[in-house]
Amino acid sequence: MLTENDELVKITAVGTISIPKQFRKYLGIQKGDYVKVSIQGDTLILKRVNIS
Template sequence: MGITKVTRNYQITIPAEIRKALGIKEGEILEVSLEGDKIVIQRLKKQRKRLKLGRNITPEEIEKSIEEGMKECMGS
């Protein structure tokens, strides 16, 4: 078990031994929830949508994919 401190911006750092044990990498999206009086942090269960390569992708398709991804991250 690691110990962490809440910063003035209400951020925490996941201790290195926990990150290593779970293979958490920079940029991963984690889901935070409550179970009683416990804070539970886990990997987001949704699979991120991927654009298929091997064909030309229009700027509109790219923008649409970005917007959908942002909505998913914000929980909309």
């Protein structure tokens, strides 16, 4: 079930997904930025990180 904070995205043949524009804008994620990817149970977590 999707809520107002959810967005349905499709995984491509090579395993990539697109982060919806409104989420990137909210988190301040731009082209070339890094995100940390982790798993918690059956949930995939993406977290913005700063790499200097």
